[in-house]
Structures are given as C-alpha cells and as structure tokens.
Amino acid sequence: MTARELVxxxxxxxxxxxxxxxxxxxxxxSSVSNEEVVQVLKCDNVLTAKLLRACNSPYFGLAEPVSSVDQAVFLLGHQQILHIVLTLAFGSAMVVPLSGYAVEANELWRHSLITATAAEAVVNEFNDLNVEPSVAFTVGLLHDIGKLVLNQVLTPDLQAAIREKIEQEKMARVEAETLVVGTDHSDVGACLLQEWHLPDDIVEAVAHHHAPVLKPRPRISVVTHLANCLAHLAGSAPGWDGYAIRVDDAVVEKFKITGDQLDTLVITVRDSFEKVEQFMNMG
Ligand SMILES: [Fe+2]
Ligand SMILES: [Fe+2]
Known part of the structure; x- marks a missing residue:
C-alpha cells in the first residue's frame, strides 16, 4: 500500500x-506578527476558550486575569501563545489509544511533546541550522503523527507482523513497516500533513525524521531526527520500539557532535520537559 492510500x-x-x-x-x-496570530485564533472559539483557561492557570502566575486573545498575546508574547495553542490543538487530536503500537492512550503524545521540547534545544545548540524555535517545536510535535494513521488502518495481523519483525528480528521500526506494508510512518505522516496543506519544510521534517537530509544543505529533518534521538535517550520510547535509536553517522560527522554534548542536551531536555509536564498537569 502507498502512504496516500493509507491516509x-x-x-x-x-x-x-x-x-x-x-x-x-x-x-x-519569516516573521509572524501578534496581530496575525490574534486574528487566526479569534476564528476558533473552542481553541480560544482553552487558551484563556491555560493562560489563567496558576502555572503562568499572571497578576491580572486574562480575558481576551489580544491580552494573552500581549502578556505572554506570540511565541509562547503559539506553543500553548499548538500543544492544546494537536494534543486533543493525538491523545487516542494506539492499540497496535501497544502504547498507553497518551504515550505517543508524551513522546511527541518531549521531542518538541528536544527540537527547541537542538536549534538552540546548533544555530547554524537556522531554524525558528517555533518551527522546531511544531515539527517535534508532529513527527510521529503517521503512527495514528497506521494504527487506525492496519489490520491486527499486519500490526502483529510488524511487531514480530521488530521484537524477534531486531529490525528498525521503519524497515519493518516498509517490509510489511510497503511504506512507513514517516511517509504516511508526511502525506497527512500534505493533505492538511502544511508548508513543504514541515512536511520534509516529518518525512525524513529517520533518514535526515544533509545535502545539498541540511534540512529541518536534521532537527526532527536529533530531537527524536534525544527523546529516546531521555527515556521516551513509545510502544515497542525494540531497538536503540541512534544518531545518524553523517549527522554526527557534519555537526561534530560529541558524546558529552549529547549527554548535556539530554539533561537540558529532561529539565525543560519537567516544566512542560507541569503545564500539562495544570488541570
Ligand atoms: Fe518515528
Ligand atoms: Fe519518535
């Protein structure tokens, strides 16, 4: 089956x-103004209500209650607002049980959030990648969204066949998926994002997160790849990923990444993710 047929x-x-x-x-x-963000948000009452509730939570400790989107953007800045809105919007789409991947209802979502946090850490560390932190956060959130599609459309037999290849033959997940289905979750995710008319760079970052593109110039998939590896190193491996994810050798060479550097990044990611979890548990 092709990725498009599955989607x-x-x-x-x-x-x-x-x-x-x-x-x-x-x-x-290149630049998004506060006005543009406010204008788009005002078209969605449900999202606006969720955003205002989040902004008024004790997590942000604002002195005055926030009662409008304009005020929220003014007080917290549009970057922070974007992160909250994307987390709220994609969270409600992704927190579903993924039986085929044997994950808890929110495990993929937790992995996506930690990868988003890691993606920001990656662009701060490797600034020659020249990727906006908000773009990095977004591609981290969306990188494994193809798993939602596979989980929904693959029969239990096909899902079991993939699982067997990973667990018993120690095959990488994307290879097992390709062998059994003919495509993998990164292609399927990219195809879904194309259907949603998301920008090409964001589609690329998802399509190649297991095989990052370095030539002729490094693309955003390098960020999703590194962020996904960091999420795994920080202890977030969704489902039965029975193999150790490791950073692509060509990426290590190109960015001269050392083991110490990765260790430090893992600590940064764990610390930042604790704050994200506090925000998610604000109730
Ligand atoms: Fe993946
Ligand atoms: Fe992942």
Missing amino acids: TRAKNLPPVSYAALKLVSLLDQ
Whole structure:
C-alpha cells in the first residue's frame, strides 16, 4: 500500500482545529506578527476558550486575569501563545489509544511533546541550522503523527507482523513497516500533513525524521531526527520500539557532535520537559 492510500483510508482521525493548521502555515513566513496570530485564533472559539483557561492557570502566575486573545498575546508574547495553542490543538487530536503500537492512550503524545521540547534545544545548540524555535517545536510535535494513521488502518495481523519483525528480528521500526506494508510512518505522516496543506519544510521534517537530509544543505529533518534521538535517550520510547535509536553517522560527522554534548542536551531536555509536564498537569 502507498502512504496516500493509507491516509485516504483513515477516515476517523480526530479533527485538528483549522486555526491551529493555519498558525503552522504562518510559521513558514519569516516573521509572524501578534496581530496575525490574534486574528487566526479569534476564528476558533473552542481553541480560544482553552487558551484563556491555560493562560489563567496558576502555572503562568499572571497578576491580572486574562480575558481576551489580544491580552494573552500581549502578556505572554506570540511565541509562547503559539506553543500553548499548538500543544492544546494537536494534543486533543493525538491523545487516542494506539492499540497496535501497544502504547498507553497518551504515550505517543508524551513522546511527541518531549521531542518538541528536544527540537527547541537542538536549534538552540546548533544555530547554524537556522531554524525558528517555533518551527522546531511544531515539527517535534508532529513527527510521529503517521503512527495514528497506521494504527487506525492496519489490520491486527499486519500490526502483529510488524511487531514480530521488530521484537524477534531486531529490525528498525521503519524497515519493518516498509517490509510489511510497503511504506512507513514517516511517509504516511508526511502525506497527512500534505493533505492538511502544511508548508513543504514541515512536511520534509516529518518525512525524513529517520533518514535526515544533509545535502545539498541540511534540512529541518536534521532537527526532527536529533530531537527524536534525544527523546529516546531521555527515556521516551513509545510502544515497542525494540531497538536503540541512534544518531545518524553523517549527522554526527557534519555537526561534530560529541558524546558529552549529547549527554548535556539530554539533561537540558529532561529539565525543560519537567516544566512542560507541569503545564500539562495544570488541570
Ligand atoms: Fe518515528
Ligand atoms: Fe519518535
């Protein structure tokens, strides 16, 4: 089966807010103004209500209650607002039980959030990658979204066949998926994002997160790849990924990455993720 056929078959994926997708498209532009962010958010009442609730939580400790999107953007800045909105919007689409991947209802989501946190750490560490932190955060959130599609459309037999190859033959997940289905979760995820009309750079970052593109110049998939590896090193391996994910040799060579550097990044990611978890548990 092709990635497109699989995405076409996935009819019951949880809906994602149009406003959230529009915001991701805006990220592709060199600069997004506060006004543009406010304008897009105002089109989605549900998302706006969730955003205001989040901004008024004790986590942000704001002195005055926030009662409008304009005020929220003014007080917290649009970068922070974007992160909250994308987390809220994609979280409600991704927190579903993934039986085929044997994960808890929110394990993929937790892995996506930690990868998003790691992606920001990666662009701060390797600034010659020249990727905006908000774009990095977004591609981290979305990198494994193809698993939602595979989980929904693959029969239990096919899912068991993939699992057997990973667990018994110690095959990498993407290889096992390709052998059994003919495509893998990174291609399927990229195809879904294309259907959502997301920018090409964001599609690329998801399509190649297990095989990052370095030539003719490093693409954003280097960020998703490194972030996914860091998430695994920080202890987040969704489902039965029975093999150790490691950083691609060509990426290590190109960016002269040392073991100490990775260790330090893992600590940064763990610390930052603790804050993200506090935010998620604000209730
Ligand atoms: Fe993946
Ligand atoms: Fe992943």
